[in-house]
Amino acid sequence: IKPEVEESVDTYPNRIEVQSLKQQKGGIILRPTVSHNVEGGRVQLSSNVLQSLGLGQGLLIAWEDPLTRSMGSARVDQAQISDNEIKMSQDTKEETNIKADQIVVYSTEPPIEKASELMLEVQSQPNLMGYCLVSPRTQHSLSLKTNDVVQFEDELTGAVGAAKVNISENVNDNAIVIDSEILEASGIGSFEVKVSKNQRQIIPLQNVTLGISPISGENMWEVISAARENIDPLKSWLKNYIIFKGIKLRWNEVNIGCSILDCVPDLKGDILATITDNTTLTLRPTGLIPFNAVLIIDISRSMMARDVYVTNIAPAIEGIKAAMESKEIQEFLKKFKDGINIPRRISAAFAAVLFLSEKVGRGFGEKVSVIRFADEAQLLPFGDGWYMDSASGEKGLLEEAARLIVDRIGNAYGQSTNMGEAMGLAYQVINEFEKINPDQPTMIVLLTDGQPTDSDQFFTTIQRFSEMNNVIIYIVGLGNPDDELMRKAANLCGGEYFKPDDAGELLVWYSKRARDLSVKLKAHK
Template identity: 80%
Template structure:
């Protein structure tokens, strides 16, 4: 059976009928109207209905009654019309057009003769005289028809007989239908959608109005964008094959059907879309994919480590938002990197770079070579930041502020791609920072990023005076002889040169290379070295020493509880060293009352803060065991953790409770360290005397 596939045009004023063009009717063998089978190819539903030929229908489409479409559950674009072979003519049969003769009237006696009337040109009707019906007006242009015989008058009703049948009246002269005026096509410039698609090199889509689409934009699926060679933010155009009206808009990529283009109601009305399907095409020059392109450089402040490119650049380099791009100054070989964002306001030949990144990279040219970064961005394990104020000199206040806002600092830094030599400024908090060191290190063109798991170490860029409290364990276990002497010659020579007393010289003789010494002896040496470094700095820093075992004691420095490193009195350092050697190197107890020692340290801290509230204090705890006074130690640690002017470092010898010590140091911005030998112990203490670094761990 012959069949044709047609685009669907809904016609609301017909029922159970389909109108097709006369040429399509000929293909199906239909000359007037006939029953045919309508098939929905999307769901294979079929119905039979009347199909009628019409000169007002185009060859590529059919006009379908709405109830026919509902029965087929139609929601697509095309339907199939299939001939069933039988047909019925649309012309009325002769029996329908020829008026029936009225039945003969029964014969009656003729009436008496009447006077003769003048002759008339009108013939007399047969039977009972009837008035002549008015002649219907002649339709202009209609051919004249010969006069028809007047029908006989209807039979009179005789009681007891049935009602006589009514004679059908002709609807026009000669019983023919009056001709209707020809219908005017409202879309005289219409074009076949397939032909228009080929002309525009586009695709056919169904326009769908959606309240989720803002004016001036349309939504398209990713597959459609790929087919058109376009991307989010670029421009498309469309044309209606009925009205031939055109429109254009920016694209928003969305999760929609591949056969749809979604738009606002205003967009559809303003561009006069009437067809069920329109042709959509690209208005942009073809995109040529590239691995790198040259772009003009513009800078913009407060971009939080980002750069901006146009949608065309995005698709040329195959970029997505938050991808990383690298840029290189071909004149100076300076390089940099940044996360990318897409802006429709950026010219296609321009890249806008955060001014901080541009300055840090050293790029000075007006044009850079831009490429998508193909290397993995390394997550940094730890970063040492050199901190300084952008303006002013209050270094420690800045460190304290950063410490109190550790998460905000990390969030700010995580916006930036970290590369070798980068320097950044957080202007809202007056903070400038540079990468002093990091793990892993940045060599060559390695790019890295600060994450939630990165440990930040804040080191002042410049001298920051700070007081210190040294807390030393002298419990019985500290007499264990297991600290190996190695790599301490520089420390011994430094102490010998600074102190000439016999007691100190004899003390130093115990440190022979390659032997093990008691833990308490190595602790005493570390404390003496720390005092020596503080005196050498000459900033007037104060150092207090607390020993603890069964109880905690603050060691006296003359009549004071601390040593003033800038007192200027002769022999102050040697007196302090002899006291430490005697009270620590030659003493021991039984218990490890660590909580009591921290309580004593808090009383010393209060005195330091009374003298200078803004000066920071470092507390250094050396121990080889675990607290024997319950939770008192950690309770005191928690009190210290709320003070931004305190940093606590802990050094472990032997077998202390590592997990507890690690946790305590992290809470207070310091670190927990276990040296392998006496050399590492002394180097660590020497560095602590000179360097107040705040460590902000990823997880507390």
């Protein structure tokens, strides 16, 4: 009797030849390897394998083991690995019952079709910091990568916007999630937008004028001061956004709303731009801000030089004539005839008178002090006080102040240029202003044609002013002052240095300064 031979049991009765399985699935044969660096639910493939499968980063793949006939699927990450392997975690290998040395990997996704534009459903999400989110399929269809820029257009209204891209596997393939700030700023209101990859160069902005306002509350200067104190974080926040025409943004953490009022280069057409570390920011309140002023005027001997050309001053002349009837002022105005050169000190006196006139016209109760300096710094008296109150209502106040300036500025001179002493006196004036109007900013306007003979005191006071968020310093240069020094001093204190070509430019500039308080924050001071 022959002994019974026990038949061996096939551990994998449903096995299939790997080549046959490859043909069935239309996939490729890869060797599964385990890596501790791969997350569960994800696998890694080489770029060549992804390309052969018609897939990309973040899309879904599946696989089948020819021995166990077990199947699995996961999101794919592109990695620098061999073209004949698929890397996965130990858990993924065990949970999908992989036993074979080779498995068949195939796509579960429709083939990616490359496109120059897609119509996508609009979804809004706050706090995306200037970004939009798209799915991996959209990423590969439009040939995008993280931080690329996309444009989106509402075809019904023509409204457009732009944003940097992040890729999210949580976004539907037919949708784009846009930062709510960008969506609101763009004016897009339709359910769908046309999305395309930006092909144009993003322009770095040289300087930007930001309209600043509080998101809540009414204290405009408090918001300007907050922006000035947080200039580096403000610029870092703005750098996240692609800047396009009409954009308005809200920085909720510091209660700042801002809009692009002006920029260089401009944003005409469909130009897209960005703010960089080198961009100069000018902060301009979108509402009226009352502010006090200190006018500091050089009366040194060089200010007698007759080299300020008179042109384009008719509006200023007529305005002062209408406001003041005194013989002294009328005689003073006769000095300004088109086509002649006048002394620097005379043009400085006219500019100061015009500034006071503008302040009175505003009627906000703003206070103006005037300091003249040469051998010493002197604070001009206004009646019994040391400043002119533009809303005092006192009859003849402006005219009396104008006569004082014409006499003390237009008809006086000294030898030295004690600019530092004058700035020190301005510091004392501002401290007194603070006691009267604690929350009101002060503008200093320094007019000079020379260099400080007391430079150490000048630098010390400028440094002190640069640390005061309620002070802005503008400097006007006539003749041949130290341009570099004056520009640096103004930049440190949030203002600007201005050199007019003629009397008309000087008067227009003073007129604007009396009405407009802006803070300029240079990238390089």
